[in-house]
Amino acid sequence: MPLKLKTSAIEVDVKMKPVGNEIMVPRPDIKMRRVDTGEALEKVRVVADKRILWVGHGKQLASETRLIDSETEKQVPSSEALEVLEHYNYKLLDSKANVVDEKEMGEFVEYYYVDEKGEEHVVRPFERTTVLDVPEENWVPSTIVDEFVIMAAYELYTDKKADVIKLWEEAEKRLKEDTVGVTTYSHGRGFVQYYAFLVPVVREGRFVWLLKLTDTKVRLDHLMEIPAKVKIPIKEAPTLETLPPVQLIVATSRKKKPQQTS
Numbered sequence: 001m002p003l004k005l006k007t008s009a010i011e012v013d014v015k016m017k018p019v020g021n022e023i024m025v026p027r028p029d030i031k032m033r034r035v036d037t038g039e040a041l042e043k044v045r046v047v048a049d050k051r052i053l054w055v056g057h058g059k060q061l062a063s064e065t066r067l068i069d070s071e072t073e074k075q076v077p078s079s080e081a082l083e084v085l086e087h088y089n090y091k092l093l094d095s096k097a098n099v100v101d102e103k104e105m106g107e108f109v110e111y112y113y114v115d116e117k118g119e120e121h122v123v124r125p126f127e128r129t130t131v132l133d134v135p136e137e138n139w140v141p142s143t144i145v146d147e148f149v150i151m152a153a154y155e156l157y158t159d160k161k162a163d164v165i166k167l168w169e170e171a172e173k174r175l176k177e178d179t180v181g182v183t184t185y186s187h188g189r190g191f192v193q194y195y196a197f198l199v200p201v202v203r204e205g206r207f208v209w210l211l212k213l214t215d216t217k218v219r220l221d222h223l224m225e226i227p228a229k230v231k232i233p234i235k236e237a238p239t240l241e242t243l244p245p246v247q248l249i250v251a252t253s254r255k256k257k258p259q260q261t262s
Helices: 104-109 142-147 162-176 246-254
Strands: 003-006 011-014 020-023 033-034 040-054 059-063 067-069 081-093 110-114 120-123 139-141 152-156 178-187 192-201 205-212 215-220
Touching: 020 040, 104 110, 139 142, 139 246, 142 178, 142 192, 142 215, 162 178, 162 192, 178 246
Parallel strands: none
Antiparallel strands: 003 011, 020 215, 033 040, 033 110, 040 059, 040 081, 059 067, 110 120, 139 178, 152 205, 178 192, 192 205
16 A cells, blocks of 8 residues: 655655564574483473364364364364464473473573584573663763664663652753663573663653663665755764674764864
């Protein structure tokens, strides 16, 4: 379906495509094994609750060895059934499909991955982030956030009056500078770490800090050439190529100071 972009000055036909994205850091296939025996372990998703529906009839089927209409008790072909997963959870299994308690295993569980050269690397999961440390050099132009796909956002606030004052003074300073803070964050539930942008927001005389998480960069595939006769001042944010370390995002996004002339 055609789409028009209409403003007070123009009306043009435009095309619409989903924005592409690029994962900033390749995620290796993390494997698990027992340290003492070397036996492979596997974390799998298992069904905790489900139901099977009879397609075209709207009935729920009883599931045994055969699929049975719960009302008439007549057998229903599996091709006419739709299995609905209500809930699931994760189980850690050994090589014989025995359920293993990951917490009880403790230090006997080892995590590793195999690189492109076939070499093994033993690793450990990220710990949950407890301190958001943002030194002065990690405050960068706010436009850098537009370079990324935000995966999740959280509000940062406090009930302590003294700390509210501190948070507002910091927010006021960064709003005047038009900057955001950059650090890293992990939920501590595996091997995923994010860039974390700290963004002050003011609404109707109130304020809050947002923590925006991402590990994915926007990829623009349909950039258009700017007509030569059109001169529009554009505030661009520098690009970023890799996730670690944070200093890279700081170094590439800071504005250059204009040279002073005598």
